[in-house]
Amino acid sequence: MKSIPVAIVTGGSRGIGKAVAHELASLGYRVQLVARSRANLEAAREEIAAAHHLDAEAAPDIYAADVSDVAAIRAVVGAVKERWGRIDLLFNGAGISIPGTFDLDPATFTRLFEVNLRAPFVFMQEVVPIMEAQGSGRIINVASRNGKVAVANLGGYSASKFGLVGLGESAFRDLSAKGISITTLCPGWVNTDMAAGEGASLAPEEMIQPEDVAATVRWLLSLRSPVRVMDVLLECAKDVERRGSVEIAKLYALRNRHPEEYDSLTL
Ligand SMILES: NC(=O)c1ccc[n+]([C@@H]2O[C@H](COP(=O)([O-])OP(=O)(O)OC[C@H]3O[C@@H](n4cnc5c(N)ncnc54)[C@H](OP(=O)(O)O)[C@@H]3O)[C@@H](O)[C@H]2O)c1
Incomplete structure (x- = not known):
């Protein structure tokens, strides 16, 4: 019997991560949502279960964890492995944006790196051996257009996202032979709380919608296993x-x- 695929979605309670979680649920994945706010995770679980007519067992599992905490990441991956015995997809969507470059205090600079770069790194470090043992797996990391082209006054965020693009490019070369595909998504403005909080220069309807990112994930998953896509740049x-x-x-x-x-x- 073919096993049901399991997907970890960090940042799955809101914005891009929640839209991707909907898409994965519609494709038949057991979705495992990770974010800090338990209330938002519960609301996302209810919404996804209702939209895709999932019973209690098929509804998303939720993990309230701060991904800047290395031990918490290890505990989440361990719990998912223990519960379902496999991890087929890792979507690293959790992220924060804090404007500034030289005005950032070092602790804030470090925080950007812990959430936007170290967390995806540790998730991959934990998940890759599981995928390697399965002989298959997919990793999708969300960087940003700012991970490819830096703009003024966003030095800390851009540095973390350039780091994630570089990590993804290196891992792309390491993992291909192990049957694991890894893709970095680099979107411009996406219509979420993050963009609203930053005073984006575009109207919401002029931005990429979270569902467009979810559709990109659907496209990636539709490609046959010999195909590899290193990164995708989505622009407004x-x-x-x-x-x-x-x-x-x-x-x-x-x-x-x-x-x-x-x-x-x-x-
Ligand atoms: N929106 C854009 O314009 C845009 C453009 C390019 C790239 N991106 C990237 O896309 C990703 C998703 O962004 P979004 O726009 O969907 O943002 P969002 O609407 O602010 O959602 C962020 C998600 O990440 C979770 N999160 C944040 N910090 C966390 C932490 N320390 N531990 C665990 N979970 C955490 C949030 O939940 P909690 O707050 O409850 O933890 C939430 O689920 C980010 O990596 C972002 O950098 C966004």
């Missing part, structure tokens, strides 16, 4: 358009030798 059309027009204006300012105008145009 309005952002691409705006940057494109600024780049053209900068070229004209250069050609017309107007350095003040060139300097005033920001990407």
